Amino acid sequence: MLKNMSIRAKVTLWYTAALIAVVALTYFLVIFVSDEVLQKTIRDSLIETVEDNVDEIEYFESLEDVLLSGDVDHYMAYGDGYLEIDDDFLDSVNEVYTSLYDSDGTLLYGENPIARDARDLEFSDMRIQRVTVNGTLYYIFDRKLDGEGLDGLWLRGVVSETQGKTQMDDISRLSLIMLPVIVLFAVIGGYFVARRALRPIVRITEAASQISRGDDLKKRIDIGEGRDEVHLLAREFNGMFERLDASFETEQQFTLDVSHELRTPMSVILAQCDYILSEERDGEEYREALSVIERQGKKMSRLINDMLDFARLELKTDKYTKTEVDFTELVSSTSGDLSLIRERGIELTWEADPDITVTGNRELLTRLLVNLVSNAYRYGRDCGHIYVKLSDSKDFVSLSVEDDGVGISEDEQKKIFDRFYQTDKSRTDAGFGLGLSMVAEIANFHGGSVGVKSEEGVGSTFTFTMPK
Numbered sequence: 001m002l003k004n005m006s007i008r009a010k011v012t013l014w015y016t017a018a019l020i021a022v023v024a025l026t027y028f029l030v031i032f033v034s035d036e037v038l039q040k041t042i043r044d045s046l047i048e049t050v051e052d053n054v055d056e057i058e059y060f061e062s063l064e065d066v067l068l069s070g071d072v073d074h075y076m077a078y079g080d081g082y083l084e085i086d087d088d089f090l091d092s093v094n095e096v097y098t099s100l101y102d103s104d105g106t107l108l109y110g111e112n113p114i115a116r117d118a119r120d121l122e123f124s125d126m127r128i129q130r131v132t133v134n135g136t137l138y139y140i141f142d143r144k145l146d147g148e149g150l151d152g153l154w155l156r157g158v159v160s161e162t163q164g165k166t167q168m169d170d171i172s173r174l175s176l177i178m179l180p181v182i183v184l185f186a187v188i189g190g191y192f193v194a195r196r197a198l199r200p201i202v203r204i205t206e207a208a209s210q211i212s213r214g215d216d217l218k219k220r221i222d223i224g225e226g227r228d229e230v231h232l233l234a235r236e237f238n239g240m241f242e243r244l245d246a247s248f249e250t251e252q253q254f255t256l257d258v259s260h261e262l263r264t265p266m267s268v269i270l271a272q273c274d275y276i277l278s279e280e281r282d283g284e285e286y287r288e289a290l291s292v293i294e295r296q297g298k299k300m301s302r303l304i305n306d307m308l309d310f311a312r313l314e315l316k317t318d319k320y321t322k323t324e325v326d327f328t329e330l331v332s333s334t335s336g337d338l339s340l341i342r343e344r345g346i347e348l349t350w351e352a353d354p355d356i357t358v359t360g361n362r363e364l365l366t367r368l369l370v371n372l373v374s375n376a377y378r379y380g381r382d383c384g385h386i387y388v389k390l391s392d393s394k395d396f397v398s399l400s401v402e403d404d405g406v407g408i409s410e411d412e413q414k415k416i417f418d419r420f421y422q423t424d425k426s427r428t429d430a431g432f433g434l435g436l437s438m439v440a441e442i443a444n445f446h447g448g449s450v451g452v453k454s455e456e457g458v459g460s461t462f463t464f465t466m467p468k
Contacts, residue, residue, distance in 0.1 A: 011194045016187045023179045042163055043128055046141050049096040050157035056086035057100065059149025076109065081149055085109055096159045103152035112158055114138055123154050137161040200230040204237060262303065265296035306434045320361040320445065327356045327365070327397060331390045334366055338373045346380045348373065350388035358397055358466060360446045368442045371435040372401040372462050379460070380405035392468075400463040407456040416452065439464070 061081040074085040085100070099110030101123070107115055117133045118140065125144040130137060138160050145153040225231070272289045281289075335350035342348075358365075369388070376386045380403045387402045408416060417440040439462075443450040448466030 011198075012187065012191045015190045015194075016183075019183055019186055019190075023183050027175055027179060039161065042159055042161065043139055043141075046096050046128070046139055046157050046159045050098055050141050050143050050155050053098050053155055053157075054143060054145065057145065057150065057153070057155075058084045059147065060084060061149070074109065078108075078153075079149060083149075095163045096157055098155055098157045101154045101156055103154070108153075112156065113160075114158060118158075123156070197230070200234060204230075204234055208237070262300060265300045268296045269293050303434075306438065309438065320364055322359050322361055322446075325358050325360050325362045325365060327358045327360075327390060327399075328352045328354055330362060330365060331369060331388065331399065334369050335373070335388045338370065341377065343377050344380070345383035346377055346386060347384075348386040348388065350390075352390035353392045356390060356392045356397055358446075358468060360466070364442045364445060368439050368464060369399065369401075371439050372464070375435055375462070376401055376403035376405065376460075379403070395468060396465050397468055398463060398465045400461055402459065402461040404459040407458050408452065408454040408460055409456055413452055413454060417450070436462075 059078070059081055060083075076083050076085070097111050097113060099112040099115070100108045102108055103123075105119060105123075112118070114131065114133050118131050118138075121129065121131060121140065123142045123144070125142055127142070129140045129142075131140060132138070138158055141157045143155040143157075145151075145155065269292075272292050276286060276289045331350065331352045335348065335352075339348040339350075373386060373388065380386060384404045389398075389400045389402070391398045391400075417436050439450055443464055443466070446466045448464060450462065450464045452460060452462050454460035
């Protein structure tokens with residue numbers, strides 16, 4: 001059942017159960033703990049009331065000594081003089097009754113609801129005694145008076161435990177009414193809070209569902225501004241959709257580019273086949289047609305091999321293993337071989353710091369250098385110069401290929417590492433536009449990067465860096 005419930009319902013259910021448990025525990029604590037607290041409060045109130053009344057009794061030797069201040073006090077003869085009892089003495093305070101006794105246990109003044117039942121209870125100064133009358137527990141506190149003329153007088157305070165029970169019953173009834181109401185309002189509030197908090201997730205789900213059902217990868221999740229976990233999740237989803245959209249467009253463009261590059265040689269091959277098979281030809285025509293077919297077939301084979309290499313690099317397959325490579329020897333030997341080309345009179349020179357060793361794939365690093373140098377030959381000026389340099393720093397190895405050729409415009413510098421991009425498609429030796437993109441993939445495979453600095457009409461410098 002819980003598996004079929006929404007997160008909002010699960011959160012509300014758990015919150016409700018936890019709240020009910022807390023409220024129930026609170027109620028039982030009120031019942032069991034408050035009773036003891038109230039009983040202590042009753043005893044404290046008893047002692048406090050009696051102690052306050054101690055100062056309300058004074059002794060005078062004659063009535064002439066009494067200062068009549070206008071208060072309605074009570075006067076009574078005692079011993080050789082008179083007692084003045086304040087007018088508010090013996091008033092019932094929180095159902096605590098105070099009465100005045102002599103040493104023989106005779107009630108002189110005040111009210112004691114259990115005077116008859118407790119007449120045999122001896123006075124005990126400053127101590128609480130207990131007596132049960134008709135099933136009801138009473139607390140009794142005696143206080144011996146001292147001072148001139150007050151010898152033999154006692155104050156006795158009496159309070160029933162029902163005083164606390166009455167208050168406790170009122171608290172219990174109020175708790176039984178208010179606590180469920182509080183739980184109800186808290187659950188309703190929690191439900192709406194959970195719904196509001198989870199509303200962005202519903203929007204995320206709806207947006208993802210719309211993208212899944214259709215082909216619009218440009219749709220984004222809009223839940224407003226925020227820094228909580230849900231807004232972070234939405235931003236991550238939007239970033240993922242952007243990457244998926246970019247990847248989808250790249251793959252579409254890649255498919256179109258591959259189809260375009262393969263269509264031309266395939267069309268040439270088919271045209272040559274139709275031409276040869278249309279009628280009898282002499283041996284020279286057959287050889288010429290087969291040469292064209294071979295040339296176009298090799299072109300298609302190079303393209304297919306390059307694409308397979310791209311796939312292996314992107315998938316991180318184990319075809320290209322990494323070992324310790326003497327980069328100094330690799331750059332020197334490869335540059336020496338490439339310098340023999342001297343295409344269009346271009347001269348290649350190189351410089352390599354000694355004893356540079358890296359962890360990488362020798363075949364791929366060789367291809368990276370060959371592609372960079374081939375690109376420099378292709379776009380270098382006649383009788384120009386190519387300079388290859390390998391240098392070593394504390395943390396990185398840097399390989400640069402500099403030429404003094406036609407250069408690359410600033411706008412094109414951002415695109416030259418894209419697959420099938422060609423800066424000058426009118427050139428017959430422009431290739432497929434895969435050389436520099438392969439360089440970028442090889443650099444990424446080795447945890448490095450490749451960049452270019454170029455100025456039109458001056459030349460270009462391509463730099464590959466990788467960690468040691």
